[in-house]
Amino acid sequence: KNEVEQSPQNLTAQEGEFITINCSYSVGISALHWLQQHPGGGIVSLFMLSSGKKKHGRLIATINIQEKHSSLHITASHPRDSAVYICAVRDYGQNFVFGPGTRLSVLP
Amino acid sequence: DSGVTQTPKHLITATGQRVTLRCSPRSGDLSVYWYQQSLDQGLQFLIHYYNGEERAKGNILERFSAQQFPDLHSELNLSSLELGDSALYFCASVRGATNNEQFFGPGTRLTVL
Numbered sequence: 001k002n003e004v005e006q007s008p009q010n011l012t013a014q015e016g017e018f019i020t021i022n023c024s025y026s027v028g029i030s031a032l033h034w035l036q037q038h039p040g041g042g043i044v045s046l047f048m049l050s051s052g053k054k055k056h057g058r059l060i061a062t063i064n065i066q067e068k069h070s071s072l073h074i075t076a077s078h079p080r081d082s083a084v085y086i087c088a089v090r091d092y093g094q095n096f097v098f099g100p101g102t103r104l105s106v107l108p
Numbered sequence: 109d110s111g112v113t114q115t116p117k118h119l120i121t122a123t124g125q126r127v128t129l130r131c132s133p134r135s136g137d138l139s140v141y142w143y144q145q146s147l148d149q150g151l152q153f154l155i156h157y158y159n160g161e162e163r164a165k166g167n168i169l170e171r172f173s174a175q176q177f178p179d180l181h182s183e184l185n186l187s188s189l190e191l192g193d194s195a196l197y198f199c200a201s202v203r204g205a206t207n208n209e210q211f212f213g214p215g216t217r218l219t220v221l
Binding site: 033035041042043044045048086088093094095096097098099100101 | 156198
């Protein structure tokens with residue numbers, strides 16, 4: 001079993017739809033990161049969470065430490081949101097473990 | 109533009125060779141992380157340096173080594189290269205030592221033939 005799992009693996013949505021990507025992990029963590037990787041390969045950090053909820057524009061990230069689960073929500077999705085979204089956790093040994101990513105395509 | 113630079117952008121070399129990848133962090137950032145992204149294994153954490161000192165090691169092979177210099181740039185050295193080392197290598201910089209937002213460089217694409 002992988003330490004960090006994401007669902008779904010692939011997601012196709014219509015422009016304007018509300019999108020949820022889930023991340024579950026099995027280790028104790030000091031922080032969880034959501035990353036966005038564009039088709040060209042560049043990686044952007046979206047959120048770093050250790051508890052609760054954060055919001056940046058149309059993006060919302062939540063984490064439930066007890067359930068070892070995090071969600072990334074995108075409201076009013078747009079074709080420019082098409083990317084791979086990666087969940088990464090930092091364990092207490094200061095190592096990062098990455099999920100396999102969720103490939104999102106938003107169609108106009 | 110994240111403010112993190114990596115050179116070279118692309119590198120093609122042969123098995124058995126040695127290469128050096130360079131990363132310059134954002135101005136004022138003291139931490140540099142190195143990651144490897146291959147098609148079959150996804151993103152993997154290699155190593156973390158903070159202000160010149162090694163802080164954490166991940167899945168870094170013994171053939172690989174890294175260092176962070178007094179001007180805070182970092183180099184990742186890969187030796188005795190194998191076909192399986194072909195990957196994208198990213199570095200990321202962070203203001204402090206631990207849990208802060210990471211700023212990723214554009215990556216170096218290494219192809220081992």
